[in-house]
Amino acid sequence: MNVDAVVKQSSNPFISAQRQLRNAVDRLGLDEAVYEILKEPARVAVVSIPVRMDDGSVKVFTGYRSQHTVATGPAKGGIRFHPGVTLDEVKALSMWMTFKCAVMELPFGGGKGGVVCNPKALSRGELERLSRGYVRAIAPIIGPERDIPAPDVYTDAQVMAWMMDEYCQLVGADAPGVITGKPLVLGGSAGRHEATARGCAIAARETARYQGWDLRGATAVIQGFGNAGSIGARLLHEMGVRIIAVSDSTGNAYNPQGMDPGAIAEHKRRTGSVRGFPGSEEVPDSEFLTLECDILLPAALENQITADNARDIRARLIVEAANGPTTPDADPILFERGVTVVPDILANAGGVTVSYFEWVQNLTRTYWTEDEVNQRLEQSIVRACRRVLDIGRQHGVNLREAAYMAALERVAAALRARGWI
Numbered sequence: 001m002n003v004d005a006v007v008k009q010s011s012n013p014f015i016s017a018q019r020q021l022r023n024a025v026d027r028l029g030l031d032e033a034v035y036e037i038l039k040e041p042a043r044v045a046v047v048s049i050p051v052r053m054d055d056g057s058v059k060v061f062t063g064y065r066s067q068h069t070v071a072t073g074p075a076k077g078g079i080r081f082h083p084g085v086t087l088d089e090v091k092a093l094s095m096w097m098t099f100k101c102a103v104m105e106l107p108f109g110g111g112k113g114g115v116v117c118n119p120k121a122l123s124r125g126e127l128e129r130l131s132r133g134y135v136r137a138i139a140p141i142i143g144p145e146r147d148i149p150a151p152d153v154y155t156d157a158q159v160m161a162w163m164m165d166e167y168c169q170l171v172g173a174d175a176p177g178v179i180t181g182k183p184l185v186l187g188g189s190a191g192r193h194e195a196t197a198r199g200c201a202i203a204a205r206e207t208a209r210y211q212g213w214d215l216r217g218a219t220a221v222i223q224g225f226g227n228a229g230s231i232g233a234r235l236l237h238e239m240g241v242r243i244i245a246v247s248d249s250t251g252n253a254y255n256p257q258g259m260d261p262g263a264i265a266e267h268k269r270r271t272g273s274v275r276g277f278p279g280s281e282e283v284p285d286s287e288f289l290t291l292e293c294d295i296l297l298p299a300a301l302e303n304q305i306t307a308d309n310a311r312d313i314r315a316r317l318i319v320e321a322a323n324g325p326t327t328p329d330a331d332p333i334l335f336e337r338g339v340t341v342v343p344d345i346l347a348n349a350g351g352v353t354v355s356y357f358e359w360v361q362n363l364t365r366t367y368w369t370e371d372e373v374n375q376r377l378e379q380s381i382v383r384a385c386r387r388v389l390d391i392g393r394q395h396g397v398n399l400r401e402a403a404y405m406a407a408l409e410r411v412a413a414a415l416r417a418r419g420w421i
C-alpha cells in the first residue's frame, strides 16, 4: 500500500469507527459475532435523484442512507447535505448513531443519510425538489417503525417539513413520526432547539458533581458560538459559570472577569462576530483552546484537540458539544494528564434524546410542554452520565471508552435476546 493510501485509510471515518468497535468488543470480551454483525451497516441504499433545475436542465444527485443496525429499534439519524458527503462518512456516522442511541438507552438503532450537493448554490425551489426527490428515493426503507431521519449539517426544520410532506403524500396518510426536527406546527417538539446545549450543560454539571467540585464560580471557554455553543454558554452562565472566552469562525473574545452570553449574542447579531465584544481582548487563534479554564466546550468543528495541542490544554473538563472534536491520539494524552473528556456520543446526545421525545409525541398524538421535555431530558442525561462515570471508575478507562462499553453492552444484549448471536 502506498503512503497516500495509508493516509487516506487513517483519515477514513468508517475505519476509525470500526477500530472503536473492535476495541470495545475486545475490552468487554464479547462474542466475535458482535463485531462481525456490527462492523458493516445492516443496510445501505445508494440512490440517484434527478432534479429539475431552475434553468430547465436536469441534474442528477447521489444520495445515501445507511441503517447500521435495527436490533435496538428503528434506525435513527440525520440527513446531511454537503459536497463532501461520502458513503464511508455516512456509514461511520450511522455506526456512531447506534452508540449514541444505545448509551442514552433510546429504543433506536443507528442511521444516517446524506446527499452530495452544495445547498448554498441551490435556489429554494431546487432545494425543495432535491429534498422531496431524496425522500421518494428512500421511501421504501424509511417510516416511523423503520427508520426516522432528522436534520444534520445544512438541513433544517424546513427541509424536514418538505420531506415529511412528501412521505405523507406517498403513503396517503398523516405520518409525522417519519422524521424529527420538524417545525412545531407540524409536530416538532418544544425544547428541541436548546436540547443539545442543555444536554451538554447537564453533563458538565453531573461530571463535576461526581468528581466533587461545583460549577458555581468555575470558568468556561466556548469554541464556536453557534446553536450549541451560544445556548451552552447561556445555560452554563445560568448555573453560575463564568464565561471567559468565546470564538466563532471570524475570531474570539476573551475577558477573564467573565462575559454575559446574552450580551455577546446581541453583539454578534449586530456586528456578525463575537470579536470586539466590549471589555474583551482577542487572543491568537493558536492560544484559544489552551486558555486556562475549568470547562472547555468545543462546539464548532471536528479534529480541534489533537496530539499537537493536547499537552497544552489547561481545562479540567472538556465537554464535546461538537462531533469528533478530539482526535483518537489526543485522548490518551488528556487521560494521562487528568483532563476529563465527556465524549460526544454522551455530551451532545440531548438532541437525539429530544428527537426521541418528538417521535413519541407524534406516535401518541399528545404534546408535552417545554418544562416536561426539559425534565425528561435532565433525567435521561443524568442517568446516562452516572452510568458512564461509574464504568470509567470501575474499569479505569477514559469516559469515551466507558461510553462505548455501556453502549455496546446494550446492543450486544439486544442481539443476544433476538437470537442473532
Ligand code: NAD
Pocket (backbone or CB within 6 Å): 196, 223, 224, 225, 226, 227, 228, 229, 247, 248, 249, 250, 299, 300, 301, 302, 321, 322, 323, 348, 351
Ligand atoms: P452552528 O453552525 O450553529 O455553529 C457552529 C459555530 O462554529 C459557528 O458560530 C461558527 O462561526 C463556528 N466556527 C466555525 N469554524 C470555527 C473555527 N475554526 N473556530 C471557532 N469557531 C468556528 O452549528 P451547531 O449546530 O452549533 O453545531 C456545532 C457542532 O455541534 C457540530 O459539530 C455539530 O455536529 C454538533 N452537534 C450539534 C447538534 C445540534 O443539535 N445543533 C447536535 C449534535 C451535535
